[in-house]
Amino acid sequence: MLMLKESQIMKIHYISGVAALFVVAVHILIRLPVVTGMPFSMSLEYENVVANYQNIAYAVLLESMLVLIAIHGFNGLRIILLEFRQNIVWENGVTVFTLVAMIALIAYGTRTILIANGLG
Amino acid sequence: MKSFKEDKIYWDSNRRENREGLKAWLNPSRYGWERISYWLQRLTGVFLLIYFVGHVIETSSLVDGKDAWNAMLELTQTTWGHLFLILVIGTSTFHSANGIRLLFTETGRGLGKPGRPDYPYSPVSLNYRQKSGIWIALILAATAMLYGANILFAGE
Numbered sequence: 001m002l003m004l005k006e007s008q009i010m011k012i013h014y015i016s017g018v019a020a021l022f023v024v025a026v027h028i029l030i031r032l033p034v035v036t037g038m039p040f041s042m043s044l045e046y047e048n049v050v051a052n053y054q055n056i057a058y059a060v061l062l063e064s065m066l067v068l069i070a071i072h073g074f075n076g077l078r079i080i081l082l083e084f085r086q087n088i089v090w091e092n093g094v095t096v097f098t099l100v101a102m103i104a105l106i107a108y109g110t111r112t113i114l115i116a117n118g119l120g
Numbered sequence: 121m122k123s124f125k126e127d128k129i130y131w132d133s134n135r136r137e138n139r140e141g142l143k144a145w146l147n148p149s150r151y152g153w154e155r156i157s158y159w160l161q162r163l164t165g166v167f168l169l170i171y172f173v174g175h176v177i178e179t180s181s182l183v184d185g186k187d188a189w190n191a192m193l194e195l196t197q198t199t200w201g202h203l204f205l206i207l208v209i210g211t212s213t214f215h216s217a218n219g220i221r222l223l224f225t226e227t228g229r230g231l232g233k234p235g236r237p238d239y240p241y242s243p244v245s246l247n248y249r250q251k252s253g254i255w256i257a258l259i260l261a262a263t264a265m266l267y268g269a270n271i272l273f274a275g276e
Binding site for chain 2: 053105108112
């Protein structure tokens, strides 16, 4: 069923986890009062958030965060579900379910980023 | 000599089912720090995945205009919403720090050298470095939660 070996998938899992750590750190930093110079609640106002999304560099950061966390998260869920039970039907079913859920979430999140950025 | 297909059928028909499943996760009789860390890593991972899906959905209200965004903020920017975010900060910090410890463990760092199995058979891999890694993850999570609370409740 899988094109990749489990050892390769685990490498992707670790790399996506470490990379996500950096992009999430930036995502949080740009909301901190010490960086923005405004209270946290004010940084969440509609105009400020739209301005963030319309910044191409930030939109790229959001998209990469979406992809990295979706890969890491749904693969993590796959690993947990494979620990519960082992047979071909279950293993293939879990893999297909997590892949479809991951692609659907990435597509939905990308739609938000594109529309808010003004590209969609 | 058996063919690959015959070999696979033999192993598939003789494989043992993992019957414990979730019960093995939750069985407290075999808990050490490593097991608590294993359990917390999975629990925080599932929680963060659920939060992430919810976060992608809640932020999509941005495309429906200012009113939809403000309606979403009214739901989340409350005392309970802030307490939930503090939980997210704590779980994500623990998951990240413990994940880095696991990354080192998987690559063989901090495990110690294999030794002769003498009584009382304490495995060298479960050493003070591993345990201190778990403690560091917990302390970092608590510190991040305090910092997050300070920022989230500063405006109230």
